[in-house]
Amino acid sequence: MSIHHPIISVTGSSGAGTTSVRRIFEQIFRREDVAAAYIEGDAYHRYDRAEMKRVMAEEAGRGNHHYSHFGPDSNLFEELEETFRSYAQTGTGQFRHYVHDDKEAEEYGGAPGTFTAWEPIPTPTDLLFYEGLHGAVVSGNIDVARYADLKIGVVPVINLEWIQKIHRDRSHRGYSTEAVTDTILRRMPDYVNYICPQFTHTDINFQRVPTVDTSNPFIARWIPTADESIVVIRFKSPRGIDFPYLLSMIQGSWMSRANSIVIPGGKLDIAMQLILTPMILHLVEKKRRAA
Numbered sequence: 199m200s201i202h203h204p205i206i207s208v209t210g211s212s213g214a215g216t217t218s219v220r221r222i223f224e225q226i227f228r229r230e231d232v233a234a235a236y237i238e239g240d241a242y243h244r245y246d247r248a249e250m251k252r253v254m255a256e257e258a259g260r261g262n263h264h265y266s267h268f269g270p271d272s273n274l275f276e277e278l279e280e281t282f283r284s285y286a287q288t289g290t291g292q293f294r295h296y297v298h299d300d301k302e303a304e305e306y307g308g309a310p311g312t313f314t315a316w317e318p319i320p321t322p323t324d325l326l327f328y329e330g331l332h333g334a335v336v337s338g339n340i341d342v343a344r345y346a347d348l349k350i351g352v353v354p355v356i357n358l359e360w361i362q363k364i365h366r367d368r369s370h371r372g373y374s375t376e377a378v379t380d381t382i383l384r385r386m387p388d389y390v391n392y393i394c395p396q397f398t399h400t401d402i403n404f405q406r407v408p409t410v411d412t413s414n415p416f417i418a419r420w421i422p423t424a425d426e427s428i429v430v431i432r433f434k435s436p437r438g439i440d441f442p443y444l445l446s447m448i449q450g451s452w453m454s455r456a457n458s459i460v461i462p463g464g465k466l467d468i469a470m471q472l473i474l475t476p477m478i479l480h481l482v483e484k485k486r487r488a489a
Contacts, residue, residue: 201488202284204481205326205345206234207333209400210352211268211359220329221350223478224471227327228484229409230475232482235323236284241295242278243267247311268331275340277330281319282345285326290319324482333398343399347481351400354355358408358422360415375416402473403432406463416444425464426476430454431473439473447472 208219218235227234245253250272257265262270266272277292295306295314306314321324334351335341342414343349360382367373367381397403406429408422433439436457444459445451448469451461461469 200347201484203286203289203326204324204347204485205282205286205328206348206350206478207328207342207346208350208352209289209331209333209335209396211331211389217329219350219470222467223327223474226471226475226478230479232478232483233324234327235319235324235325236327236329237281237293237319238296238368239278239328240298241294241313241330242274242281242330243296244272244274246296246313264384264387266385266388268385268392270340270392270395272336275332275335275337275342278335279340279342279345282326282328282342285319286345289323291318292316296379299301312383324485325478331393332396334399335392336395336399337392343396348477349400349402351397351403351405353397353403355405355408357412357415358406358427361412361418361421362418364418364419367368400435403430404466404470405430405432406466424463424466429461429463429466429469430458431461431469432458444469444472 206223208223210219223234226232243250250267253272254265257263281291281293294316295302295308297303297308297310297312297314299310303310308314328346332342333346334349336343353359363382364375364378364393367378368375373381406427408427410422410426412418412422432455434457441453441459445453448459448461450465451459451469454460
């Protein structure tokens, strides 16, 4: 953790909503005049799209049917930790982009499914913002979590996560329900071992919970809407959190535990603005005072 070069890490599994959360952070940064450097977890995958397909096929041929993007063998945990460490100490480090689609191909250069070249994080910046799968990962000698000053977990309950993945992969990638189900089963060991444990290291977790029946996510016809959901917000350390203020500002909210508040699903944006803005400003003000 660094006073001079703070790091904010948003961690969630695929389809958890971390990209939407990034937009909320961007709004806060813009409104409060905070200069942020952005890095994405996809850029720290070990293989590009074509290579990953090849390696997965090779692993399956060896009898390993659980190889996934979630585990250490397919990710550059060492490089991610080094980026966090370097930024915390110097305010810069090496990063790259993963090119997702044709739009990003025009922006970054390179074909979709490939990586750009490594380059230095621009300077100067007020903080580093990470969004991806492994922003609080602890694995073997790797401890990415220790370098982040504010760690945010974003995760839906498991049935809702599966519904979101099934609908996204069928509508945007043309996969069948059976193919997506196979992907979910293949990823499960790495999900249990490398994704779930991160949420014990996060400072705040936002967990979306549907209020409609999702008993069988594999036959759900649509994704529960925000109005059909609640969000459980858990604070690792509730000391200093003004719960009466939050309850008064967020209509329909209540406390379920001494460190948890529950809000209507449609109130997530305002809740994040109220909770995170003072935390971001605290990090930036400490940095500027120490300069």
